[in-house]
Amino acid sequence: QSVLTQPPSVSGAPGQRVTISCTGSSSNIGAGFDVHWYQQVPGTAPKLLIYGNNNRPSGVPDRFSGSKSGTSASLAITGLQAEDEADYYCHSYDSSLSGSKVFGGGTKLTVL
Amino acid sequence: QLQLQESGPGLVKPSETLSLTCSVSGVSISSISYYWGWVRQPPGKGLEWIGSIHYSGTTYYNPSLKSRVSISLDTSKNHFSLKVNSITAADTAVYYCARESLEMATVWYFDLWGRGTLVTVSS
Numbered sequence: 001q002s003v004l005t006q007p008p009s010v011s012g013a014p015g016q017r018v019t020i021s022c023t024g025s026s027s028n029i030g031a032g033f034d035v036h037w038y039q040q041v042p043g044t045a046p047k048l049l050i051y052g053n054n055n056r057p058s059g060v061p062d063r064f065s066g067s068k069s070g071t072s073a074s075l076a077i078t079g080l081q082a083e084d085e086a087d088y089y090c091h092s093y094d095s096s097l098s099g100s101k102v103f104g105g106g107t108k109l110t111v112l
Numbered sequence: 113q114l115q116l117q118e119s120g121p122g123l124v125k126p127s128e129t130l131s132l133t134c135s136v137s138g139v140s141i142s143s144i145s146y147y148w149g150w151v152r153q154p155p156g157k158g159l160e161w162i163g164s165i166h167y168s169g170t171t172y173y174n175p176s177l178k179s180r181v182s183i184s185l186d187t188s189k190n191h192f193s194l195k196v197n198s199i200t201a202a203d204t205a206v207y208y209c210a211r212e213s214l215e216m217a218t219v220w221y222f223d224l225w226g227r228g229t230l231v232t233v234s235s
Contacts, residue, residue, distance in 0.1 A: 002158065036221040038159075045208055045225040046159065052217035089159055093219045100175055101161040101220070
């Protein structure tokens with residue numbers, strides 16, 4: 001069971017907007033620790049999508065955005081495209097586990 | 113070209129020690145700007161951080177694996193390594209090595225990943 005909770009799956013039609021939540025607690029996101037997001041196409045390595053809550057690495061389209069509030073963070077994808085179908089993971093730090101980097105359980109995005 | 117590449121046996125027997133190496137090209141692992149880490153992913157499951165090491169020698173390990181894991185680096189070969197002892201079937205996973213950065217953030221993040229290597233634990 002992950003310290004960071006994500007919905008197992010979300011879906012949307014091409015062109016739509018979807019959001020993926022990442023819910024933590026007062027020992028991780030709620031303590032002010034940054035949240036990062038990764039995209040993983042099946043069979044490939046994860047790829048950094050958002051870092052420092054809302055920063056996009058070079059090459060990541062601005063259709064992807066991140067936000068954080070309280071004990072939760074969200075990844076938003078606008079103008080959904082077929083190529084966005086992948087697994088998405090949030091990542092942060094938890095101070096209650098002797099200092100541990102933690103991932104969410106992952107969310108499978110299906111483009112209908 | 114900036115690249116990380118894992119190498120090691122694809123099959124390990126239970127109770128033995130798993131050893132993997134991550135060869136780094138295009139950047140020096142002696143850079144003080146980065147940590148170097150290992151993440152694993154059991155088949156069909158999510159990501160799990162294993163541990164990280166800095167050029168200074170500072171290491172951090174997942175508390176759930178700490179008693180069985182060690183990470184080291186070899187600056188002469190520009191690579192870093194992972195050892196996991198007392199292996200069981202639960203350690204079967206794709207193992208990724210990754211570079212960690214702290215640029216514009218307060219928590220280290222994995223900005224560059226290797227392609228991963230599948231390690232199966234079986235007799």
